[in-house]
Amino acid sequence: MTDATAYDFDLFVIGAGSGGVRAARMSAAYGAKVAVAEEYRIGGTCVIRGCVPKKLLIYASEFGHEMADIAPGYGWTFEGARFDWPTLRDNVGAEVDRLSGIYARNLRNSCVSIIQARAEITGPHSVKLSTGETVTAKVILIATGGKPYVPSEVPGIEHAITSNEIFLLDALPKSILIAGGGYIAVEFAFLLKGLGVDVTLLYRGDTVLRGFDDDVRLHVHGELKRKGIRVVTHTVLASVEKTETGLISHLVNGQTVKTEALMLAVGRDPYSDGLGCESVGVARETNGAIKVDAFSQTSVPSIYAVGDVTNRMNLTPVAIREGACFAATVFGGTPMAFDHDTIATAVFSQPPTGTVGLSEADARAKYGPVDIYKTTFRPMRYVMPNEETRMLMKLVVRQSDDVVIGCHIVGPDAAEIIQAVGIAVKHGLTKAQFDATCAVHPTVAEELVTMKDKWVPPIL
Template identity: 55%
Template sequence: MSEYDYDLFVLGAGSGGVRAARLTAQLGLKVGVAEEDRAGGTCVLRGCVPKKFMVYASDVPEQVAYARGFGWGAQCGTFDWPKFRDANQAEVNRLAGIYAANLVKAGADLLLGRACLKGPHTVSIAPSNGDAAYEVTAKHILIAVGGKPFVPEVTGRELAITSDDMFLLDHLPKSMIIVGGGYIAVEFAGVMNGLGVETHLLYRGEHILRPFDHEVREHVTQEMAKKGIKIMTHAEPSALEKVDDGIKVTLTDGTEMVVETVLYATGRTPNTAGLGLEKVGVELNWDGAVRVDDCSKTSVDHIYAVGDVTNRVNLTPVAIREGVAFVETVFKNNPTAYDHALIATAVFSRPEVGTVGLTEAEAVAQGIRVDIYTARFRPMKTTFVGGESRTFMKLIVDHNSDVVLGVHMVGPDSAEIIQMAGIAVKAGLTKAQWDATCAVHPTAAEEFVTLRDKRTA
């Protein structure tokens, strides 16, 4: 009989933790998972999933406008936010229930409560129902508690909301300032604008979407402006103040703005506070992230961490892959490090962004001579109805080897297209092999295999 209650105990029932727990339990090992909220983590509860439903909802007015352009006598009508909000939460709850059920079906124990480490192999759990805390022991421990929204120290910061609050608003505001320039800020700017909210996006830097290719950033900015989103760069609030008609936001340059709601979407930080990691010797990075090696092992041999809590690549599919690699390493005697290079990703902005591989600036910084292929065009659907939105595509190609190093797209269906492009980039295919692939016509994606005009950088 084992000297421990569990072979594996997981802190957090998000995507990475759940995958690791299920796979381990399916090996016939004893697994426990602690979760202080519902199962599913950020992605299911207050991230990718409910946000994508909001994106779909916000697209309807534009789709109705397209319908009229194609001859349909369509009218948009009014948007019922409470009805949508409640339906969205109902779907989130359904998915959370599936996550929980799958854990139990695999043979794992799901313990509802806040968990923290009390010793190298001891976990204390404070039940969510208020019952007395209790302790369990585990041979191996996996930290998979994800992240939480970050709001900088600004006077009046308690007046702002975060992305966690966006799905539970009691009503749609008439006007909103969104502070930030990353994925979350840009996505919510498109959503709120599409739902008819006067939307201002404030970013302290020079261009939104800082890590992305510079031409992608410029194109997204231009297209968002066409849709009526008011983007202010080099803009940062210094104070928020409640006034009769909303919230007065004072910027660092003295500019004052009044809106109904202020959303801070200034990133997320690892959710490590209060877990007791330091007392058992688990080292943290400067940002509070759990420090791990390539196989996700912490500074303590039997304690591992996966997902956003490690602040490596904070994407749901990455957390899942890290969870799989953890099981291979610890329970199958097959040390496995997930390859974080060349991960395709999408921003569900309006317009959508898809990207994989190197940006032009990254390639040049690495001393690689590259050929750059770009295309800008109005999609067929847009042209037919007289629209002005344009799609942008870009290939970064190694001048010497002809290998495609980066693929970038802004426009409809970018996320769907970049998934397939990601396979080609991961495989190291050359531009000649892309060109040898017959185009599917008429599509936007065919542009990627017909690009000819180039410049060298």
């Protein structure tokens, strides 16, 4: 590779989301001259139109249930309470603006040059900007993330919105059909229902959250229906018809669903089109995901990629860690590959879901015999209000060595609990070590160290 002084920058990052920003700042800290190009807003999907604004909407959606159903059991009553969507929308937007500004300031403080323009790779060391300028770099990093998948073959699909637009609506619809059964679809179904929208969820499979443990899937599916969300399964959209009052979604099974709005949450695609990958020989998967090795290096040695555009594990913290490993490898002198195994994650359903490690089915397929410990119960918080939300806790234990290889929780604070449990599972603690840990009482989490009896399936 030619000496770095022959280039404008040591590193040119395309995309200022979580992974790109971390890689840029750390590389600059190692002494590299760095620039980052962003065509939209600094912060990427997570900050601008993903995790952060979604979590704020989830917080908002829980207040109505808390005031109407939980608080009276504890002696509280609320009269005249009302919800105002424009206030919430604008406050969320202001917080997103604040965070985007912090990301930009941190980049500048790290001496990273910010270029507000679209970038296209024109060679192993060159990038053309939408301003017409061409920039050269010793190393190029693609960190452009992903985008919602839109089934363009469905007639009338242009009338639908995605998770990108949901945060900017002038007014909440009175009713909505959400197409999809993954975590984005499930989260928005719960939160929109909590904000007073009549929600129907459309899913091609039999139970939501494909890929999660079956007990988790059934538990969340049951909570969707218990909250009054209509769930239509085993079918998909055939066409969408716009009317004076809203939309009519025609399904392939012959049913129709009339709603004011339709939201698509049927998957996400890597955002790699138009980046010039083909012209320079950067190999991609059929879905557009950029192929990389364990060190995030593409088929072109001077070009790397991290985050959702590689479609390895599409989570913000994963993109951040991949960006950090890239910087350490390329500019820090310490080759480092991120371990994608046993990563804790959460679905902000209501109640939330936390999971780490293998599902029961995957554990049996990989290791053979496993022991299962699980319990369902009503948390203390819900007893006096007579609220029927139940908690699920499940441990998957490898029989050969007693190691806990999976933990799955649905219930209050599950997302917070799984972060700590993820440490134990990641580092191979045994069920005996779980049992030797003293419980914190009274908490829901104490069940993780007090489940003694193996679960035995009922005899049918």
